[in-house]
Amino acid sequence: MKPSQFNYVRPTTLDEAIAALAAANGDGKIMAGGQSLMPMMNFRLLSPSLLIDINRIKELDFLEEHEGGLRIGALTRHHTLETSATVNRLFPVLTETMAHVAHLAIRNRGTIGGSITHADPAAELPLMMLLLEARITAVSPRGKRVIEAPDFFVAALTSDVQEDEIVTEITLPALPAGAGSAFEEVARRSGDFALAAVGVVLTVEQGRATHVRIGVMGVGDTPMRLHDAEAVLMGQACDEQTLDAVVAAVRAAVQPDGDLHASGDYRRHLVGVLARRVVKTAWSRAEGQV
Ligand SMILES: Cc1cc2nc3c(=O)[nH]c(=O)nc-3n(C[C@H](O)[C@H](O)[C@H](O)COP(=O)(O)OP(=O)(O)OC[C@H]3O[C@@H](n4cnc5c(N)ncnc54)[C@H](O)[C@@H]3O)c2cc1C
CATH class of the missing domain: 3.30.390.50 (CO dehydrogenase flavoprotein, C-terminal domain)
Known part of the structure; x- marks a missing residue:
């Protein structure tokens, strides 16, 4: 099937993306890897009037060590998590897990922000967020908020991300020594x-x-x-x-x-x-x- 007609924008800054999402007034969708969103649109389970492609927003694509843990930009690809030496040193269980996420072609496009916002009950990254006690940052015109992982996953295919919010980063605190x-x-x-x-x-x-x-x-x-x-x-x-x-x-x-x-x-x-x-x-x- 083909999706319903939609408009498409490709902002290069987070501020532009936030403004575009707000202007869509509940009828816009963020597109990251598109690996879950596009099938849902093709099946017409979702018919947003505006797609906001965040793939050119460089400030969402980062992975850095922080206080013995990690700060992960929402646009970080599954394959980056799977192959990063820093991830493997700090959170070997995340490296171990990522090889189970879909297939390589999908891991090349899929993002951590997209996976956790999509909140599939059988997806690996949502489980990792709970296990690694992640804190998830979302921004909107109303400001920034940090959501603890247990509050983030609300129901099947439903996260706590509101329709005007964009997930920007995930923080994983350091594991206990010797874990x-x-x-x-x-x-x-x-x-x-x-x-x-x-x-x-x-x-x-x-x-x-x-x-x-x-x-x-x-x-x-x-x-x-x-x-x-x-x-x-x-x-x-x-x-x-x-x-x-x-x-x-x-x-x-x-x-x-x-x-x-x-x-x-x-x-x-x-x-x-x-x-x-x-x-x-x-x-x-x-x-x-x-
Ligand atoms: C054949 C197939 C097999 C798969 N198998 C698995 C599997 O075994 N395990 C697994 O975990 N996943 C699997 N997936 C899903 C895959 O991992 C997706 O990449 C992932 O679920 C969604 O990530 P994405 O970046 O593609 O998000 P998208 O498809 O772009 O978006 C998904 C949802 O999140 C929203 N969104 C995306 N980014 C943001 C953001 N930064 N802020 C706010 N909202 C945002 C979108 O609006 C949309 O509602 C599979 C997919 C396919 C097609």
């Missing part, structure tokens, strides 16, 4: 959206977990941090009894729907299997064994 991390997903084919995925960040001191983050996606309308499962692992050793308890807590916390690709029961089973594996891998990495 181990890991990510795994299951998809039916390489490059497909995941049936389920789990990410973990943890620290270990004297054989016991001292900091635990467990995030999942593909098993609800939004990615989720599983605080009950995190509490089960905190202060414990990584033995089979504890892992069984973590897996049970993970499965108890999710209520996945079934669809053409997998039943809800299968997804719940899967997320437990992945959680066990990912906790073990992150633990080994925290202890320097991998």
Whole structure:
């Protein structure tokens, strides 16, 4: 199918883009990589009267170390995140994850700002935002606001970004010293959206977990941090009894729907299997064994 007719502008500054979006009065859409927006327009799920192409706004395209963490411009491509040595040094779990996002051609165009604003429940970057405790900056004629990741993902395909706002940057705070991390997903084919995925960040001191983050996606309308499962692992050793308890807590916390690709029961089973594996891998990495 073809999209409905629309007007197109390609500003070179953020101020011009903000003004164009405001002038569209709710009927404009930002286009970044276009990898989700264009299919939705072609299917006529969206019919904006104005497209504001932000690809020439250089001030949105940056990646820099900041206080041991990262500042990431909204226009940073998936492929840049995947291949950046700085990302790999500071957030190896992000490097590990990015290879699972779609296919190389899509990763060459798709952007972090577009992925998180689109908020697909089975997308990897929204889960990473929760796991890495991201803060997301959005600007509009009303000013600038910073949104914490748990407040950002509202529902399936719905983020907290308002119709006159542009996401400009994502800040990832430094990980705790000595943190181990890991990510795994299951998809039916390489490059497909995941049936389920789990990410973990943890620290270990004297054989016991001292900091635990467990995030999942593909098993609800939004990615989720599983605080009950995190509490089960905190202060414990990584033995089979504890892992069984973590897996049970993970499965108890999710209520996945079934669809053409997998039943809800299968997804719940899967997320437990992945959680066990990912906790073990992150633990080994925290202890320097991998
Ligand atoms: C075949 C296929 C397979 C895919 N598989 C996966 C996958 O496995 N995992 C995955 O995570 N993704 C997958 N994707 C999606 C891909 O990662 C997209 O690139 C991403 O979701 C959207 O990024 P984009 O930059 O292309 O955004 P766009 O398509 O340009 O925009 C998406 C939405 O975000 C808004 N937007 C974009 N940038 C901003 C901004 N800075 N401020 C405010 N609003 C903004 C747009 O208005 C639009 O509503 C797949 C896509 C395709 C076509």
